[in-house]
Amino acid sequence: MTLRPLFGTVLGIVTLVALVHPASAENMRARPKAVVELFTSQGCASCPPADALLTSLAEEGDVIALAYHVDYWDYVGWEDTFGDADFSDRQRAYNESWGTSRIYTPQMVVNGAKGVVGSRRGEVHAALDGASLPLAVDISRYGDMLKIAIPPNTSLDDAVVWMVTYLDRADVTIDKGDNAGKSMVYTQVVTNRQVLGMWEGATGANLKLPIPEVLSDNSTGIAVIVQQERNGMPGPILGAASFEP
Template identity: 70%
Template sequence: MATNPLPTALLGLAVLAISVPAAQAESVHLRPKAVVELFTSQGCAQCPPADAMLTSLAERGDVVALAYHVNYWDYIGWEDTFGDQSFADRQRAYAKSWGSSRIYTPQMVVNGAKGVVGSRRDEVQEAVDGASLPLPVDVERDGDMLKVDVPAHSSLGNATVWLVTYLDRAEVAIENGDNAGKSMVYTRVVTDRQVLGMWEAHTGAEFKLPLPEVLGDHNGGFAVVVQQERKGLPGLILGAAAYDR
């Protein structure tokens, strides 16, 4: 679950497309209004309602929903099967960028701009309804290759383009901790974040991704997220798209 830049082979800027028919079950989500990042834990008693709400958001065509499982609840008796220190670090980085040292679960971050309690449905809905993303991210499949085009937009500042892979659905029987005895269903569980490259406002950016290598055997899909940084901390998300196989 590292966040290192992709190997050259995955960047694939000069790789030719392979003519293989696209899978009928695939779907591409373009022009979303919001990227919702849920910071959650299998050991958090208050998280199941937020996990369920993320599942509902994932079904919307105008939301890219991502679940980051943190590991700081593991000490209470159950080690989150998807938890990762880098995800907790990402949540802390958001807090620091907002001038806070406090983190909590469940927390939903909308477009990198606002954090809300993930179990408060009305607050989450209000944040999503008021959200917008100014930058389109176009995705087109050609055989086993996926072309990602992020056009220029001179009124915006430069940003980093991230590839975020995820499990579409996973069911976990929790044996200990505050949720002991529950069988939980999780959706859009983030497995990895890697840098695709930089997006420059005056020139745009284009990437070609070899789908079999990006998805591997287990991932159900991925999101491409264009996000600004401020002093090395996560800033506003400008655009996104998602691909589900």
């Protein structure tokens, strides 16, 4: 099958055809064991240790680390420069799917299945122990295009394919709020999320993305994530891959 793109006219996503450009292995990571999503805020006094931990996880090479900056701490006096109401809604949806309405920062979500306090290093590593993703997602570069191959797996239910763009590093001086006066380094900062289509376990999927169109000036990396939904809320992540040109 091919993915049924929702944004095909914008991103130029098309069915894969034979490509003549040689593939490049540059900045292609090994298959990850986990996707770690950190919900954080520049206005959260307890978040800096979690921000630093996420950076170290990203450097390990077998974790796709993503920082979602929420906006619900903006009221304390500092508006997060990366905060987005959609990211706050994503965190709420996770917690609702687990039967709780309580949200907090810093929270790390591992493979869409478990949330832990993001500043508690021991809890985070315990959640990662034995973590794995059952579905392989392969990204290869052909010139200015990315080829994404997701194989079939009939033991898994269908899932949504997401493209997440992120900024690998940003230096921010915070003037107000609980972190006033601090100069912070933020990494793996999510800049946008878009649905690419559906993955069906019976047939798998292939697509390609034009790198210049999906990576804007404020994004340096791409993650492709295959995630199930349960009653319209995020469920387990089945597979993922990332690319930084």
